[in-house]
Structure formats: structure tokens, C-alpha cells
Amino acid sequence: MSNWLIARERLSILTQAKQIAAAYSNNIQEGKGEQNFRWLQAYLAKDQGVELINRQGIRITSLTIPQSINFGLQVGPLREGASIISIQGHSYIRTVYPSVSEGKRLLGWVILYSSVDTVFAYINTLIQILLLSSFGAIALAGISGYAVAWTALGPLDRIIQSIRKVDPNRLSYRLPELHNTKEIAELTESFNKMLERIEFTMERQNQFIEDASHELRSPLTVIEGYVNLLDRWGKSDQAVMERALLAIKKESSRLRHLTNDLLQLASLQTLTVPAPIIEIGEVIQDVISNIEVAYQHPIISVGCEQKASIAMHAEHLQQLLMIFLDNAVKHTTKEDRIFIKLRVTTTSVIITVQDEGNGIPKENLPHIFERFYRVDSSRDRKKGAGLGLAIAKEMVDLYKGSLTVSSTVDKGTEISVQFKRY
Template sequence: MKSITADKQQKRARRFSLKWKWALGAAFGIFIVFAIFSILIFNRFTAIMLGQEQTNLRDTMTLVVERLNNQSDTLTHATVLPYLRPDLATPADEVPKSDQNAKKNIYTDSIIVKLAREDVTVSVYNPNGKSIFASRNIPTKFKKTANIDIERTKIHGVNGFIGRRPIRSRTTGKIIGYAQVTTQLGTLRKDQNQLLKAFFGIGLLAFLISGLVGYLLASYFMRPIKSMTDTIDIIKNDPQSAERIPQVKRNDELADLANLFNDMLDRMQRYIEQQEEFVEDVSHELRTPVAIIEGHLQMLNRWGKDDPEVLAESISASVQEITRMKSLVQEMLDLTRAEQVEVHYPHAKTDVKDVTQQVFNNFKLIHPDFTFTLDDDLDQPTIVKIYRDHFEQIMIILMDNAVKYSEKRQEVHLSIARTGNQVEIAVQDFGEGIAEADLARVFNRFYRVDKARSRDKGGNGLGLSIAQRLVDSYHGKISAESVLGSGTILRMSFPILNTLPKGESPIATTDDSK
């Protein structure tokens, strides 16, 4: 046994804990969501930056063209250099005085300053396609175009943009050259790399934090399940243990599960105790009739076979004891079923007024020598949550008990009335009564006030115990009042489920759950 337990504990230690599964699942889930979000942001950022690069390229071409289209003759290196690289121009190549302000504006404009970026190259070609100026030595293929043309291509194996535009003279309107601007998207790549590093770092941090938070939350939420597992292990080793899951101070599904689990353990404990009580009670009660039958059979075996009087007496006594044993076993089974009605009949409903009148009429019929009185204060059907056969069984037990102990004054009073939201039923006899010391034990199993007289009357001391179990199972109350020598009153009450107006049929009186 110890080796089996050790093996189970070792397997439990080796397994991948649900807390880790929860933690890693939450971490991966958050990481995937973050990754998808990052990809969307990265793509959107790239699209915006590409759009900005195209805009910058277009603006650069426009500014170059505006600075060079004021000439009327074909562009040459000497006429272009003062506008685009004044630091390299000779005094003979200086810009005319009329254009000094324009030259000054070019280099104070923030966009023109961007020409100095490493990834931007400005080239100017004459109308024949010959290169006359290049800010950097980047071999690119030139082609003539009549309008603005921007295309994405690879430059030195790197993605970039090439923009081309003809330069038309303001005065003559003819093409005096071509402007070509190339950008290798270096700034975009740097920004992309920084953004990827930021996303990776934040994603890793989010994975670790979400994993840690998931583990802590899993540990917190799994605490009742851990307590449940420990309780199951204790109950498995000791079925009689009173160990239960500690009260979960949370209002969630796990708290409900813990409460249901404790209720299930209580019910199992109760069933085990009922089984033990059943075995003990049956063995105790059957011991006497079995001994009596055994004695008669031994007597018959020794000398009673040839004595008709002894034979008849032994057979009669044995049959009587067998009948009592049969009755006892049936009542014990009834008592066991009474303790389990909450499982089998959870939705049954019964009209108290109807069943009470039926039982009253039946007892008047089978006991014509008794005087039965019914005080019925219910003016309409009164519905309670109880299986009809069980309510009828309770009434029969109470009425039969009253008849059984009414010897001198053969009179029984039955009354039913409504008090608030309860219906009350009382059965009164005028027999010998019960002493106050015995009154608290009349609902115990096999208890008899006068054992000899009760056995003569055919009772086994289980009727009131069955009635009490049935009443308790349907959330009712039952009690006894008695004065020694004057009689006994047995009272019971049930919560009313519904009342119906006169003339309307009562709801179904059988179990609805099946």
C-alpha cells in the first residue's frame, strides 16, 4: 500500500503541473496577441515611412527642378553646380545676382538640407541623357521620361526609390535637362531595426511578466483544487474521516465546487453511516426471531415430530417469527429509501387536502369500531413539495400508530390547517400516552415505550422513525406531545408551495423529475 502511494506521489511530482500549463498558456497567448499587434504596427509604420520617403523624394525633385528651370539654355555642369554645390563652384560660375535670393533660400530650406543625407543622391542629366551632375557616385540606369516617374527598385542590392522628372525652361518651355533623385531607404531601415528591437524586448518582457502573473493567478485559483486533492487522499485512506475542504472565501465557481464537494462527502458519510446502522440494526433485531426459530426446530428435531401439539405450536411460532422478520426487513428497506428521497423525488408535488381526506376515509372503512374526527380548515387545494405516496405513507403511519395505542377510548382526531406559509397536520389519540422521559426518543429506530405490548401489537419500532426521515427529507417538521394516561398528539408541518382557486385542478401529484 505504501509503495502504491509512493508511486502515485512520484508520478504526481513528475507530471507537468496545471499551474505551469496555465502560466505558459497565458504567456504564449499574450505573446501571440502582442506579436500579431506588433506585426500590424510594424507594417503600418513601414507603409507610412515609405509614403514619407516618396513624399520627400518628390519634394526634392520639385525643389531641384525649380532651382534649375530658370535657365533658357541646355543645362551644363557649370550651370548646375552653383545651385546644387555652391561650395565647389568657381567665381565664374556664380549665380546671377537676380538669383542670389533664390540660392540663399535653397540652403535655408529644411527639405534641401536633406540632400546631405547619406541615402539620398541627386543626379542631373542633359537632354541627351548625359550625366552632368551627381551628388554621390551611385551607378543607376537613366531613362528619359515626359512626366514625373517614381519607381521602387534595388540599388546595390538594397531596396530604394528612383524618381525622374524633366526640367523645362520657364522662358522657352523646352526640356533643358532631367533631374533624378535616388533614396536607398537607409533611415527607414534604421528605424525598422530599432522598432524590431523594441518589439522584441517588449515582447520578451511581456512573456515573462504574463507567465509570472499567470503562475501566481493559477496558484491562487488552484488552491481549492489542491485542498480538494488532499481531502480526497485523506478520505481514500480513511473513509470515516471527517476531513473537509476548508471554506473558500470567494464567490466564484471554485467556491461552489468546494461546497458541492463537501456536500457530496457529507452525503457519502451519511450513506456509510446509514449502511452501518442498517446492518447493526438488522443483525440485532433478527437475532431474536432467528434464535426462536432455531430453538423450535431443534425441539422438533429431538421429540416434537411425533407430538402433534408441540409440532403445531412450533410451526405456528416459527411462522409468526418469519412474518415479523419479513415485516422488519420491509420496514428497514422503507427506512433506507426514506433517507434517500432527496435523490429520487426532488420535484414531486402533492395536494395535502386531497390525500388527508383519502387516508381519513380509508381508516374509517377498515376500523369501523373507531370514532374518527376530521377538522379540515383548508378551503382550497394546498400544494406541498412531497411525493404523494410518501405523504400517504406518513399519514398511514401516524394514523395506524394512533389506532394501535387507543385501547380504552377508541377515538382518533385528525386536523389540517394553514398557518402562515405552512400547512399543519395533527393526529391525536386518547391512549395510555408517553412519559416525558420517553417522549424525546419516540422517533428513534426500534424504540418502543412498552416493548412487550408493542411487540404483541406487531410493531417493530420503525414506523415513527420512517415518518420522521420522510418529513425531514422534504424539509418538514414533526414532533410529539403527550400526557401520560391521556393520549398523544403527533404534529407535522410542511412549507406550502402553492394554493389553487376553487374549481381549478391541482398540479400533478407524482414526481416530475423522471
């Protein structure tokens, strides 16, 4: 920038020097001589000076020239041009320009001095202003950046501190709601929902462990009791021995079924094998035959001859239908009818098991798929551990199906499962 300012100053002074040289030439040619130079004052600005040199190289006049310049003396050879000189600690642009007649004859020289101290002072002031402005801008940017960072990252820091307070024994804790930005609010909400799911899962797990322990303890307690009975009196009493052995056999069978059910639940939760496409008609007929032979209870099939395919392992579909029909048989009499119905649409397959048995109270319906849940534990104790429908629900969820149940006490129950048709 300083070079640009100096160049502009040089150009301006050169123009002045040309004007003075033209006036000097006119003054000489009009015969006014070299003595009256008051006209020079009109061409000078503040902080400027001028000297005129005749063609013999003698200074003939000067105005406001620094005192260190000696006048009336012979000067050395002069060349047209401009340069920066220093006089008594001050800087000047010294411009030399020839004065010539109309016939191009040299009449003399004009030497114009113009102080550039103000230019340098202006540049120094400008540099100081730029430096101060730069430092101010940097400081302002730093403060603004810190404020923005605090505004953006402050909520994240509070979330991190809150997350550290989460403890496995204190899953009811929730992050405080933060609404600084939409993203922060969504993050907080998502984390709280995750905590809710974890808390629910942990509660279900703890409940499952408690229920499983209780269910496993019951047959073991019975077996232990009869073993002690045999040890005391069974050796000599045939009736006591037979009763004890029958009870032990029954409870052992119950314990085996319970263990198998628990293993089945665990295996379903970790199953990742892709499901094959199967034709369901044959599977339904096999299940009906097995139930009729096992329970001597006729099953009425409706529409089961239709052709339909779903993505599922055949053994899982068979077990699913066995659970539904087994429950239906256990809660009906020989006179009550049991139906299995197949309905096929363009996109789905619906299998329904309907019975005319005891029915389920309305308040119990939301819980029938929970593990170890029994509508009437005193009545159902001999009929199962309450895991059948929980296993059925796991199977349906595994294959992305849907399950619905409707029931009326003393009129019967209807359970339907729906899968995507292939």
C-alpha cells in the same frame, strides 16, 4: 510598412527635385550661366547628392555624388521618374526631373540621389524590435497563462487528490477548506456536506443492519430453544409441549410481523407510482371501525365527517392511521380516551390522533421515529419491534407531508400529520 516608407521618401525627394529644377531654370534664364552652382548646397540634406544635365545631355555639375559616377560625359535619354539603384553596395532613390523655362522649353535635367540605407536600417531595426516584442509578448503570455492556470486549476487538483483519499471505511475524512475563489469554496463545502450525508446514511444503515439482526435473532433464538425443549422432554410431557408450541407460535408471529415491517420500509423507499387523489373521510371511518373491533376500545372522532382530498394511496393512509391508533391503544387503558381529529384549511389537511395514556418522556421524543427505537424496551418488547413509527415517518416523507408529536408523561400523546389539500 517598407513600401509605405519608400513611397513617402520618393514623394519627399520628388518635391526637392522640383525645387532644384525651378532654381536651375531661374539661374539659366537670369543669364548666370552654368558655371556658378553654389546655390545647390542649400537644397541638399545629409546623404543626398545632385547632378545637373544640360539640354544637350551633358553633366555640367554635381555635389556629393558617389565616386562611381563619371561627370562631363554624355548621358543617355532621360525620363522623368524615380527608381531605386545600388552603388558600391549602398541603395539610393534616383529621381529625374526636367527643368523647363516659362515658355515650357526644356533647359536641362535635375538628377537627385538620396540614400535609403537609413530607411532600410530603420525597417530592419523595427522588424527586430517587433520580433523581440512578439517573442517577449508570447513568453509573457505563456508565463501569465501558466500562472493563471495554476491559480485556477491548482485548487481543483488538490481537491481531486483529496477526493482520492476518501474511503468507505474512512467516511469521517473531509476536504480541506480552500478559499481561492468563491466557486472553489462552494465546491469544497458542497462535497463535504455530501460526505456528511453519506457518512450519516452509512451509519444509519449499519445501525439498521445491527438492529435488524438483533431483532431477528431474538425470536429465532426463542424458537430454537423451545424446539430443543420439545426434543428433550416435549414428547412425553404434554404441558411442556403446549407451552413450547404456544411460545413458538407467538415468536413466529412476531417474526412474521417484523419481516413484513422491514419489507414495508424497503418498498416505501423505492415507491415511484404517482399518488391518486382520494377522499379521506371514508378511509378514516374504516380505520376507526377496524381498531374498535380489534381492540374493543372506542375511538372518538372529531370533525371527521368533513370533505377533504389528498394525494395518497388509500392503503398507505389506512396503514398510517392504523399505526398511530395502534400505538395509542397499546399505551392506554380501557378508561383512557382516544381521539382522532380532522381539521381542514384552504391549503392543507391535518389529521391528529390524541390519547390520554402513558405519554413519552421529553428526552425520548427526538428518537421515536428511528427504526427499532423503543422508549422502554422491557415494556414494549411484547408490543412491537419499534418499526411502526419509522414506517409512518417514511410514508409522510414519501407524500411530502409533515409530522409533529407532543407528549406529557402520564397525561398522553398527540401526533399530527399534515398533507396538501386537493
